[in-house]
Amino acid sequence: MAPIYAAFDVNTSGHLQVSPVHSIYYEECGKPNGVPIVYLHGGPGGGIEDSDRRYFDPSHYRSVLFDQRGSGKSTPHASLEDNTTWDLVSDIEALREHLKIEKWIVFGGSWGSTLALAYSQKHPERCLGLILRGIFSLRREELDWFYQKGADMLFPDFFDAYKAVIPEAERGDMMRAYYTRLTGDDEAEQHKCAGAWSTWETATSKLIVDPEYIKKAEDPKWALAFARIESHFFVNGGWMRDGQLIDDAHKIKHLPIIIIQGRYDVVCPAKTSWDLYKALGGKGNSNVEYQIIGDVGHSAHEVKVEEALVDAADKFKFIKN
Incomplete structure (x- = not known):
């Protein structure tokens, strides 16, 4: 299991106006012509942290991270106006087009996994694969x-x-x-x-x-x-029907997907990730890998989870952009 990469700098950053109300902050890191991977933070409302880019080998990946509407350095701060799951899905597409990226790997944990599922199910043709942690499908x-x-x-x-x-x-x-x-x-x-x-x-x-x-x-x-x-x-x-992301998992079962789940995750219990795994075809689908880590909780900042996420990103190095 590999540790997270040593700290490295952002290559470029900026704000993208995605609506009359909202401007989202984004940054690009790593290899400018590398395989694109987009990081979707948790919450919603959590914002990105400097450590979030360190899952991705900067000599291989062109990593893109952004603060979702109302979060972090995006403006206006804490705004709820025009702030829904589908607005955020639209923002991901707007950012992809702005950066002239054809397809990318989608990486998200907790609420980030929710948004990754919503985005990939709406735009599967724009996804090279998914790395998901601590699955949250927003069921009641x-x-x-x-x-x-x-x-x-x-x-x-x-x-x-x-x-x-x-x-x-x-x-x-x-x-x-x-x-x-x-x-x-x-x-x-x-x-x-x-x-x-x-x-x-x-x-x-x-x-x-x-x-x-x-x-x-x-x-x-x-x-x-x-x-x-x-x-x-x-x-x-x-702004979804209850269970929609699990019910629609078949739309992405052709994509390579790695699911990482803490056994003792109290925030997003393992049952949800297991339901998703089964909806994707379970053991009958060789595209999907499911990992339970036996002695961690929910946070991406537990060492064994960090290592599993780095390993997952390294496994995806076979993908070409």
Whole structure:
């Protein structure tokens, strides 16, 4: 298993106006004429980090990373206007065309896997293959497990803190209660709820609770975009029919796909990745590789997950652009 690559610089970066409202920040790294690979960050609302480019061999890949609408360096910050799954799918296509890329490998984890599935199912002809981690298909059962009832059985102490900011009368629909406050006019309430929502997610992301990782939720700018955009997407079901991404997996079963899943992923439990694997044909489809890593959780920043993602990208070096 190979570690992530040593840090390297961005080649070019800029903003692309994708709507009258939104401008997305993007960057290109690695080999300018290398095999294109696009990185789709999590959340939604998480934004990219400098370490995200380090999964991809800079001597082989032309890696493209961008902040989705409302996230990171994209503007306007934390905006929910014209911000849906299908707007983001459209942005990926706009960025591909802007960079004059014919086809690319699509790489995404957590919400990034959701967006990778939505994009590839709509534009399979633009995909060379997919590398997916911690699969999230935005089914209601997945959302209820993490934000309502299920994961609280494993992390009751952190769930109590997440629950405490919502009045007891509204706790029957925690996502809706948070969304109401995160989109309300009370700025102090917005930031309080953003911090609580983001702390719940960062606390549960690794197999071993990492206090340093939880501190990420203390950044009010990051937390607000993360919580506002996530709750916006989740209460609206991603603007998809429930189960759509699993039901439509047949549209991409001809593509080479690697699925990497932590056995003890509490945020996106392994059942979803297993359902996707079966929908893609399971063992009967030689195009699909399914890996369960036995001693990790959800985060891409656990060492064994990082190594598995680097190995997956290295396996895709057979693909020519």
